[in-house]
Amino acid sequence: MYLMCVSLNYHQLPIELREKFSFSADEIPKADKLLNAEKSILENLLISTCNRTEIYAVVDQIHTGRYYIKRFLAEWFHYTVDDFNQYVSISSKEDTVEHLFRVIVGLDSLIKGEPQILGQMKRAFQIATNQETTGVILNHLFRQAITFSKRMHTKYRVSELAQSSGQAGLHQIKSSFGSLEGKSLAVIGMGHIGKHTAYNASNMGFSKVLLLNRTDQKAEEIADALQGVVEARPFNQLDTIMAEVDAAIFAAAVKRPLYKAAGKSRQIIIDLGVPRNVIYSSESINYYDIDNLRSILTTNDVKKKQMLARIAAEVPNEVADFSVWEKQLHIVPVIRGLREHSLKIEGEAYDSLLRKLPELNAHERKVISKHMKSIINQMIKGPIKEIKELSITPGATADIDFFCKIFGMENLKVENQENGK
Template structure:
C-alpha cells in the first residue's frame, strides 16, 4: 500500500482555474464515494478550500494510482487529462505525509500559520470517514496529523502574531481589555482597512460593533450582512458612539482629525484607540495618548514587523518537528503486520488465565464472588506483565531487515499458529 497526494493549490494555479477546480461542499460526499470506486484507490480524503484542492489516497500501486487520481479529476471537472497534467502536482509516500502535516499546521497556507486550515482538514477527514472512504491507514494518519497540528498551534501560538496593522490593533485592544464580553467596538471608516478590521473583529467576542461612516446607507448595508451584533451610525453621531465604546478603530482618509482631546474628556481611562489613518484621524497630547492606550499606524507597523520575524522563527520550529512525526507514523505503519501476532499472543495468554482460574474454582469451591474477582484481577495483572516485554521487543524487531525470521522465531517460542495474509489484511481493514 502506498500514500499519494494530488495537489491543485494557489502557488502555481491562477484564480480562474482554482475556481474551476474546486469541490462544492454539497458535492464532497459524492466525490469521495465516486473516487473510492476508481481502480487502485483503497482509501481517499478530498480537501477543497478557497486556496487549494487536494486529494490524499492510499493506493495498491503508485503508477496506476497516479493515473486514476488524475483521470478522476479530469472527469469530475470535465476537462481533458492534458489540462490536469499541466497544473497537478503529485507526491508519494513520505513526501505526501510530510505535506499533510505541513498543511494542517498552516505552513502551506497563504497566511502562514493560520488556524482555519486545521478545521478544514478535520471536516474533510470526518466527511470521508462518514462516507466509508477511509480505513486503518488514513484513520490513524489523519488523527495523528490533527493531534500534531493542535499541539503546534497551542505550543507556538503562531496565529496570534499579527500580520496586518488592523490585526495588530485588535490584538492590542484584546490585550488591554482582557475580556471582550459586554464590550463595544467602534469602527470608523469602511474602506479596505475598516472592512478588514470588521472581518477580523466579528468573531473575537465583542458584544457590540458599531460601524460609523459618512454614508450611513453603506454602513447599514454592511451591518445587515453580519447580524444583530453589528449596527450602523452616521459620522455625525461619532461623539455619541465614543461615549459608549470601549475601543475605537479609525481608518478614514481625511486631512482633518476626527477625534481630538475635547471629544475624549468624558471617557474612562480604559479606552483603547487604534488610529489607522494617514494623516492621523486622532490628534491628542502624548500624555493623553498613553493614558488612553493610543496606537498610530507607525506603532502598529513596528509590531507587525516584529511579529513577522517571530513568525518566521516559529515556522522553523514547527517545520523541525514534522520529520519526527512522519517517522513515528511510518514506524506504526511498518508494525501493522505484527498486529495479528500480538493479538494471538494476548488471546493465548487469556486462555491460560481462564484455564487456571477455572481449575482454582474447582479446587476451592468455597471462594465467593468478591474473592474470585480479586484473584481474577491479580491473575490478569500477572499475565499482562509477563507479555509486556515480549510484545515491546517483537514490535521493535518487526521493523528490522530480519523481521520475518524474528517473527517466526517469536511464534515458535510462544506456540502461536501461522498468521496468514488474510488475517493481516482483515486486521488492517478494521
C-alpha cells in the same frame, strides 16, 4: 499499498484556473464515493479550499493510482489531463505524509500558520469516513495529523500574533485594558482594513462593537453579516458615539480628519488612516497612529517566523512515527504476496493463451494482457480491503492464516514474514 497525494494548489495554479478545479461542499461526498470506485484506489479523501484541491489516497500501485486520479479529475471538471497536467503536484510514500503534516499546521498556507486549514481538514476527513472511503491507513494518518496540528496551535499560538494594522490595533487595545469584558469599541471606516478589523473584533469579547461608515448602508450590511455584539450606527452620530465608547479604531480613507478628540479618560484611539483621521490634544487619551503600531507588527513578524521554524522542526518526528506504525502493519507482506501470486497466475494464463492462439498480432496481445491485468486487479481489490481491515482486529492472526490458506499462499506468507519484507 502506497500513500500518495495529487494536489492542485496556489503554488502552481493561479486563482483564475484554481477556481475551475474546486469542489463545492455538496459535491465532495459524491466525489469521494466515485473516486473510490476507480481501479487501483483502495482508500481516498478529497479536500477542496480556496487555495488547494487535493486527493489523498492509498493505491495498489503508484503509476496506476496517479493515472486514475488524474483521469477522475479530468472527467469531473470536463477537461483533458493535458489541460492541467503541468500544474499537478504529486507526492508519494513519506513525501505525502510530510506534505499532509505541513499543510494541516498551516506551514503550506498562503497565510502561514493560519488555523482554518485544520478545521477544513477535519471536515474533509469526516466526510470521507462517512462515505466509507477511508480505511486503516488514512484513518490513522489523519487522526495523527489532526492531533499534531491541535498540539502545535496550542503550543505556539501563531494565529494570535497580529499580522495586520487592524490586528495590531486590537492587540494594543486588549493589552491596555487587560480584559475586554464590559468594554465597547467603535470601528470607523468599512474599507478593506475596517471590515477585517470589525470581523476580528466581533469575537474578541467586547460587550459592543459599533460600525460607522460615511455610506451608512455599507456599515449596516457588515453588521447584519456579523450580528451578535456588532451594530451599525449612522455616521452623523460619530461625536456622540465617541463620547460613549471605551476605544475606537479609525480606518477611513479621507483627505481631512474626521474627528477631533476632546478627551475621555483612558479612552484608546487607534488611528490607521493615512492621512490621519483624528486630531488629538488631550494627554488623557491613549492615541496610537500607524507608526506607533509598527513595532508591534515587526516584533510579531520575528516571533511568527521563529514559531513556524519550530513547528517545521517537529514535522520530521511525526513522519517518522507514522513510518514506524506503517511498518508494523504485518498485513503488508501478505497483500504484497497476494498481488505477486495473482500476477503469477495471470502470467501463466496469458502464456498459455498465446500458445493456443499464436496468430494474435502485437496489438491484440497487448489488449488481452491489459484486460487480464484489469480483471486480476478488480478481483483482488475487495479481498485486499477486507484483510487490511481485519489485520487490526483481536483475531487478526487467525484471519490472516485463513486468508493465506484460501489463496494458496501459506509458504509465501511464512517466507515474507521471516525475511521481514
